[in-house]
Amino acid sequence: MPEYPGVDMTVIINDVTLRDGEQTAGVAFNAEEKIAIACALSESGVPEMEVGIPILGPEEQEIIQAITKMGLSARLMVWGRMLHEDLLAMAKCGADIVNLSIPVSDLQIFNKIARDRKWVLNTISRQVSEARDLGIEVSVGGEDSSRADLNFLMQVMETAQIAGARRFRFADTMGLLDPFTTFDRIQQLKRNSDLEIEIHAHDDLGLATANTLAAVTAGATHVNTTVNGLGERAGNAPLEEVVMGLRHLYGIETGINARCFPEISELVACASGRPIPANKCIVGSSVFTHESGIHIDGLLKNVTNYQNFDPAEVGREHCLVLGKHSGSKSVLNAYAKLGILLNDAEVKSILGRIRNHAIANKQTPNAGDLKRFYAETLSILPPPH
Numbered sequence: 139m140p141e142y143p144g145v146d147m148t149v150i151i152n153d154v155t156l157r158d159g160e161q162t163a164g165v166a167f168n169a170e171e172k173i174a175i176a177c178a179l180s181e182s183g184v185p186e187m188e189v190g191i192p193i194l195g196p197e198e199q200e201i202i203q204a205i206t207k208m209g210l211s212a213r214l215m216v217w218g219r220m221l222h223e224d225l226l227a228m229a230k231c232g233a234d235i236v237n238l239s240i241p242v243s244d245l246q247i248f249n250k251i252a253r254d255r256k257w258v259l260n261t262i263s264r265q266v267s268e269a270r271d272l273g274i275e276v277s278v279g280g281e282d283s284s285r286a287d288l289n290f291l292m293q294v295m296e297t298a299q300i301a302g303a304r305r306f307r308f309a310d311t312m313g314l315l316d317p318f319t320t321f322d323r324i325q326q327l328k329r330n331s332d333l334e335i336e337i338h339a340h341d342d343l344g345l346a347t348a349n350t351l352a353a354v355t356a357g358a359t360h361v362n363t364t365v366n367g368l369g370e371r372a373g374n375a376p377l378e379e380v381v382m383g384l385r386h387l388y389g390i391e392t393g394i395n396a397r398c399f400p401e402i403s404e405l406v407a408c409a410s411g412r413p414i415p416a417n418k419c420i421v422g423s424s425v426f427t428h429e430s431g432i433h434i435d436g437l438l439k440n441v442t443n444y445q446n447f448d449p450a451e452v453g454r455e456h457c458l459v460l461g462k463h464s465g466s467k468s469v470l471n472a473y474a475k476l477g478i479l480l481n482d483a484e485v486k487s488i489l490g491r492i493r494n495h496a497i498a499n500k501q502t503p504n505a506g507d508l509k510r511f512y513a514e515t516l517s518i519l520p521p522p523h
Contacts, residue, residue: 149384150360151392152186152336153179153377155406157217159368169201171409178405180210182398188215192227199231206232220265229272237307238265239279242294243286255290259297266301277305284310288326295331305334310349313342313372317352328357336360339375341367346375351383365406366414378420386447397453420452427457431465434458438467460503461496478512487515
């Protein structure tokens with residue numbers, strides 16, 4: 139395993155399922171669902187989570203307050219704009235830290251809020267100071283950081299730190315970075331600031347997890363995730379991918395019990411109305427399922443032949459199925475589990491039936507199908523000598 143001198147071995151996962159995840163188009167958690175998700179994440183060992191947007195109104199504030207009063211082990215964050223009214227709404231909720239978000243790219247500063255860089259810096263100084271006067275810990279969220287001028291980002295971070303912020307969220311809002319650029323930018327910001335740096339990656343190009351891991355190798359101290367990769371447009375870096383990537387690529391333990399992932403993933407899938415794709419890595423129903431004869435033969439000989447990590451780490455196990463690509467060893471193994479020992483001729487005949495069944499029905503045969511194939515085979519093959 140390569141060494142990364144810039145890697146902080148105490149990387150903190152700040153899961154934002156209950157905020158950015160809920161911003162997925164068409165997703166809206168009710169109070170019961172938000173509380174259940176918060177409890178599940180905390181019980182799994184997630185150390186921080188962003189639980190909502192207080193300025194949305196009294197109902198949202200009540201749910202957030204209910205979560206903050208539960209005594210969860212996770213530190214709780216709430217999100218808002220870098221505005222006085224948002225800050226006042228946040229202050230009512232009892233969260234441990236607030237994320238005050240403000241555009242930092244010239245594109246958004248000029249075209250979205252019709253301001254200039256000076257206004258951004260003055261607003262950060264004023265609003266962070268106000269939050270600190272209220273006794274609130276602050277993370278400054280740099281919206282569209284990935285399209286911002288790097289020198290201006292350094293000014294933003296310096297202004298935030300002087301005003302009393304503890305963290306800067308580098309948001310790849312449009313998901314346009316690659317891991318190499320992410321590494322370079324986070325590394326430069328890390329060298330020029332004492333603030334905690336949090337990476338917030340979107341998956342528009344399918345690189346959210348890669349960019350998150352790159353940021354960690356460059357020195358990011360905190361990372362944002364969502365369960366199942368929920369989030370705006372293509373979503374955010376998935377919790378399950380980031381945790382397992384950190385563990386198996388860099389030897390970094392996050393303190394999160396990965397065996398909880400199937401339960402949490404299903405909970406969020408049901409609450410969001412977004413089913414988990416069967417081939418979704420880590421949590422998909424098919425990702426530890428094997429049909430290829432070559433692969434099954436290798437697994438039966440030594441599981442590490444085709445195992446990157448033990449499925450038990452994430453509460454799963456290997457599943458061997460029969461289909462078009464099965465081989466004789468797969469058939470022998472499947473029938474042995476049914477208490478049936480096959481000879482070579484029987485295997486050959488049954489294998490053909492299995493392949494035809496898979497092509498015609500687009501599914502693997504069940505135990506009843508296998509017993510039927512066996513009976514049909516015995517009826518046409520001559521008895522063994």
